[in-house]
Amino acid sequence: MTKFTSAFAAGMLAAVAMTSTAALAATPKDTLVVAAAIDDIVSLDPAEAFEFSGGDLLQNTYDRLVEFDPANLSAGYKPGLAASWTVSEDGKTYTLTMRDGVKFQSGNPFTAEDAEFSLRRAVLLEKTPSFILTQFGFAKDNINETIKATDAKTLVFTTDKKYAQSFVLNCLSATIGSIVDKKVAMEHEKDGDMGWEWLKTNTAGTGAYALKSWKANESYVLEANADFWRAKPAMKRVFVRHVSESASQRLQLEKGDVDVARNLTPDDIAAIAGNGDLRVDEDLRGRIVYMSLNQKKAPLNDPKVVEAFKWAVDYKGMSETILRGQYTPHQAFLPLTYLGELKEKPYTLDIAKAKALLAEAGHASDVAVKINVRNEPTYMSIAQAIQGTLTQAGIKAELTPMTGKQSLGEYRAREHDVYLGAWGPDYPDPHTNADTFAHNPNNTDEAKLTGKLAWRNAWDIPEMTKATSAAVEEADSSKRAEMYRAIQRDHQKTSPFVIMFQKIEQTGLRKNVEGFVTGSAISSVHYWTVTK
Amino acid sequence: MSLTGTTSGGRRAWLSSRSGVLRGGRLLVSLAVTLLGLLLITFLIGRVMPIDPVLAVVGERATNEVYEATRKAMGLDDPLIVQFWNYVSEVVTGNFGTSLLTSRPVLQDIARVFPATLELATVATILGVSIGIPAGVIAAVHQGRWPDHTVRLLGLFGYSMPVFWLGLVGLSVFYGKLDWVAGPGRLDVFFEDVVPQVTGVILIDSLLAGDTEVFANALSHIILPASVLGYYSLAYVSRMTRSFMLEQLAQEYVTTARVKGLSEARVIWRHALGNVMVPLITVIALSYANLLEGSVLTEIVFAWPGIGFYITNALLAADMSAVLGGTVMVGIVFIGLNLLSDVLYRFVDPRAR
Numbered sequence: 001m002t003k004f005t006s007a008f009a010a011g012m013l014a015a016v017a018m019t020s021t022a023a024l025a026a027t028p029k030d031t032l033v034v035a036a037a038i039d040d041i042v043s044l045d046p047a048e049a050f051e052f053s054g055g056d057l058l059q060n061t062y063d064r065l066v067e068f069d070p071a072n073l074s075a076g077y078k079p080g081l082a083a084s085w086t087v088s089e090d091g092k093t094y095t096l097t098m099r100d101g102v103k104f105q106s107g108n109p110f111t112a113e114d115a116e117f118s119l120r121r122a123v124l125l126e127k128t129p130s131f132i133l134t135q136f137g138f139a140k141d142n143i144n145e146t147i148k149a150t151d152a153k154t155l156v157f158t159t160d161k162k163y164a165q166s167f168v169l170n171c172l173s174a175t176i177g178s179i180v181d182k183k184v185a186m187e188h189e190k191d192g193d194m195g196w197e198w199l200k201t202n203t204a205g206t207g208a209y210a211l212k213s214w215k216a217n218e219s220y221v222l223e224a225n226a227d228f229w230r231a232k233p234a235m236k237r238v239f240v241r242h243v244s245e246s247a248s249q250r251l252q253l254e255k256g257d258v259d260v261a262r263n264l265t266p267d268d269i270a271a272i273a274g275n276g277d278l279r280v281d282e283d284l285r286g287r288i289v290y291m292s293l294n295q296k297k298a299p300l301n302d303p304k305v306v307e308a309f310k311w312a313v314d315y316k317g318m319s320e321t322i323l324r325g326q327y328t329p330h331q332a333f334l335p336l337t338y339l340g341e342l343k344e345k346p347y348t349l350d351i352a353k354a355k356a357l358l359a360e361a362g363h364a365s366d367v368a369v370k371i372n373v374r375n376e377p378t379y380m381s382i383a384q385a386i387q388g389t390l391t392q393a394g395i396k397a398e399l400t401p402m403t404g405k406q407s408l409g410e411y412r413a414r415e416h417d418v419y420l421g422a423w424g425p426d427y428p429d430p431h432t433n434a435d436t437f438a439h440n441p442n443n444t445d446e447a448k449l450t451g452k453l454a455w456r457n458a459w460d461i462p463e464m465t466k467a468t469s470a471a472v473e474e475a476d477s478s479k480r481a482e483m484y485r486a487i488q489r490d491h492q493k494t495s496p497f498v499i500m501f502q503k504i505e506q507t508g509l510r511k512n513v514e515g516f517v518t519g520s521a522i523s524s525v526h527y528w529t530v531t532k
Numbered sequence: 533m534s535l536t537g538t539t540s541g542g543r544r545a546w547l548s549s550r551s552g553v554l555r556g557g558r559l560l561v562s563l564a565v566t567l568l569g570l571l572l573i574t575f576l577i578g579r580v581m582p583i584d585p586v587l588a589v590v591g592e593r594a595t596n597e598v599y600e601a602t603r604k605a606m607g608l609d610d611p612l613i614v615q616f617w618n619y620v621s622e623v624v625t626g627n628f629g630t631s632l633l634t635s636r637p638v639l640q641d642i643a644r645v646f647p648a649t650l651e652l653a654t655v656a657t658i659l660g661v662s663i664g665i666p667a668g669v670i671a672a673v674h675q676g677r678w679p680d681h682t683v684r685l686l687g688l689f690g691y692s693m694p695v696f697w698l699g700l701v702g703l704s705v706f707y708g709k710l711d712w713v714a715g716p717g718r719l720d721v722f723f724e725d726v727v728p729q730v731t732g733v734i735l736i737d738s739l740l741a742g743d744t745e746v747f748a749n750a751l752s753h754i755i756l757p758a759s760v761l762g763y764y765s766l767a768y769v770s771r772m773t774r775s776f777m778l779e780q781l782a783q784e785y786v787t788t789a790r791v792k793g794l795s796e797a798r799v800i801w802r803h804a805l806g807n808v809m810v811p812l813i814t815v816i817a818l819s820y821a822n823l824l825e826g827s828v829l830t831e832i833v834f835a836w837p838g839i840g841f842y843i844t845n846a847l848l849a850a851d852m853s854a855v856l857g858g859t860v861m862v863g864i865v866f867i868g869l870n871l872l873s874d875v876l877y878r879f880v881d882p883r884a885r
């Protein structure tokens with residue numbers, strides 16, 4: 001026995017000694033290693049991808065006709081694969097001139113035909129994000145006339161009515177506007193799917209990187225595109241590994257096995273704050289955390305009860321304790337940094353006021369609600385804090401934790417009492433949130449406008465709907481911004497939405513990593529700007 | 533005489549081969565029934581779960597038109613029984629469908645995630661058994677004295693520590709502070725896809741390719757998660773070994789062996805331990821099977837892309853093709869291990885031959 005144990009112990013020691021030398025101290029100079037939770041990627045087809053991590057990957061592998069300057073995101077959209085454009089007098093026809101000398105990763109030259117193909121297929125495939133394009137009137141039966149390459153350099157498209165130019169061009173900068181290599185996609189076509197099946201797991205763009213491999217829930221690897229037209233990426237290879245646990249991400253960052261850790265909890269952020277080899281970058285993202293009251297349910301449709309909810313939330317307290325640095329208090333439906341942003345925060349925790357409002361409404365102690373909340377630590381802590389303050393105000397609140405997909409079913413069917421969740425903008429234009437929070441052209445059940453939060457909460461707003469429709473057509477940007485501010489002020493007062501926070505992304509980086517742009521509220525991660 | 537002999541010998545062979553075929557046939561039928569039952573139950577659970585599989589595909593923002601079109605395309609308008617029938621008839625032809633979450637065929641996904649779990653569970657079981665059995669024997673032999681207390685305390689600790697915590701502490705000590713082992717993941721990123729995938733078990737694939745550097749790196753990655761999981765199997769195996777051994781050591785044949793003048797080591801390690809091997813095989817097979825289901829928490833802490841994480845993720849997203857495929861895989865593993873322990877019984881227990 002003793003022989004056995006000692007042999008075993010010797011074996012273990014040998015194994016440990018042999019392997020410990022294999023650990024690398026730091027990642028190579030031209031390689032970026034990122035630890036992030038990437039299990040939300042379900043498809044890499046730009047016509048379908050609609051998740052955060054998928055957006056990050058496609059940002060770096062494709063280009064769009066209109067893009068942002070990562071060094072100055074707040075400057076707004078700029079020419080991308082389209083070098084310039086003109087808009088007709090009636091504001092409906094856009095003529096875009098394609099950039100010269102751009103090549104796809106396959107080596108194929110980029111032409112207007114690829115742009116025509118990409119936009120048409122995004123409409124024809126009818127995947128979830130297709131509404132970003134179809135809202136301009138592009139449809140299966142008119143696409144051949146409305147989106148057209150008139151020659152190799154020119155793409156012309158015509159919208160169904162006049163929209164603000166900024167709205168149209170902002171939408172083209174979204175992931176769905178990514179330009180796909182037509183030749184490569186069609187080589188892989190199956191049953192008329194325009195390469196969809198193949199593009200779900202492969203990429204064919206002009207972007208800074210080509211996808212080398214993607215293993216779902218595990219990792220993806222990108223390799224620099226030597227022909228990239230915007231710059232020569234300093235990082236020749238980018239490894240992104242799925243690590244969902246924050247403490248594991250932190251350990252790898254501290255050891256230098258990864259350069260960037262993207263999902264650190266406030267505790268882990270605090271723990272690395274004193275480490276001289278590391279740095280924490282903060283970036284304001286687009287996600288808004290809100291609570292909404294179903295207007296089908298009495299007494300939640302009483303304006304006084306709605307207002308009582310708004311005074312019974314501890315915005316500041318939550319952001320300073322449970323959300324430490326990960327969310328900032330924000331009370332308007334447009335994220336800060338968007339055109340028309342509104343910084344005013346009229347509500348604070350005021351239990352006495354909430355109580356008085358409930359008493360005025362004749363519901364001093366009989367309001368009892370179920371709050372549907374996603375079963376995730378952050379949302380659960382917010383819900384518990386709100387439950388506490390609501391109780392103080394005399395509102396009985398019961399929490400129903402659900403998985404993300406589970407809570408959505410009830411929400412879309414308008415069966416909830418109160419929903420606590422988040423909303424992220426779909427494209428970098430104010431209409432994306434205005435359209436969902438402040439636009440409801442038909443409040444009947446039959447209308448099934450399930451994509452709109454105003455409809456889901458059965459909030460009937462003919463006047464605000466008109467105002468929102470008007471804002472989207474306003475050509476003058478500063479006038480347009482003012483219109484959104486007015487709508488948001490009205491929304492703050494009257495809506496059944498208690499908007500509470502905006503997301504701040506905290507990224508842990510090795511000190512030598514520069515230029516890691518997470519994209520703010522309007523874009524996503526850029527790897528090609530990184531230097532080490 | 534010789535003729536008769538040949539005849540009766542041939543007849544025996546024929547009879548035994550016939551019974552072999554019968555046994556094989558019965559086995560196949562029971563296998564099919566078990567798997568079908570498993571599929572049916574998982575399928576029904578998937579359908580009564582309050583998660584909408586259509587929403588899992590189209591996402592929160594989908595308009596009602598996109599939603600309805602997808603629902604139809606997924607065949608969810610058909611009655612349950614028709615849906616199940618459609619599913620099973622596809623499965624029989626080897627088509628487990630495509631996972632919603634990975635956009636890849638489920639079989640291809642399982643071929644990727646199962647070897648990761650298999651590798652981890654196997655190393656963990658080897659560690660657990662090779663320490664657990666001797667520890668259990670020692671505890672039994674020294675019952676009531678300090679070696680016994682130590683083993684029992686160690687076992688108790690193993691049972692009661694949350695695996696999540698143990699994994700994190702292990703990582704911060706052995707990876708973070710001491711630098712003895714590599715961190716989360718199966719390989720350093722730079723070694724990924726260096727050796728061609730043959731079995732999917734990196735330790736084996738790297739040896740097949742003759743790449744010792746990759747082998748060493750993989751070993752350095754697996755040793756910690758396998759030790760954490762192995763600790764649980766150690767706790768279980770050592771406790772069971774101890775109680776089986778105590779029972780055997782009280783038997784008369786042990787006394788007889790001692791009276792006969794056999795050395796103590798021979799009495800314990802050969803006679804007594806030999807007799808507990810049969811129940812121990814069941815214990816080991818059970819603990820191995822449990823590990824092969826995948827340990828979700830360990831997989832999360834160590835960023836280990838195994839089947840536990842795959843099935844859990846799929847379940848939470850109502851990705852039913854992936855859940856069903858994963859369940860069938862786990863079912864097959866259980867049935868397979870049962871068969872294997874049957875075979876091993878015959879091997880270690882002369883009465884069963």
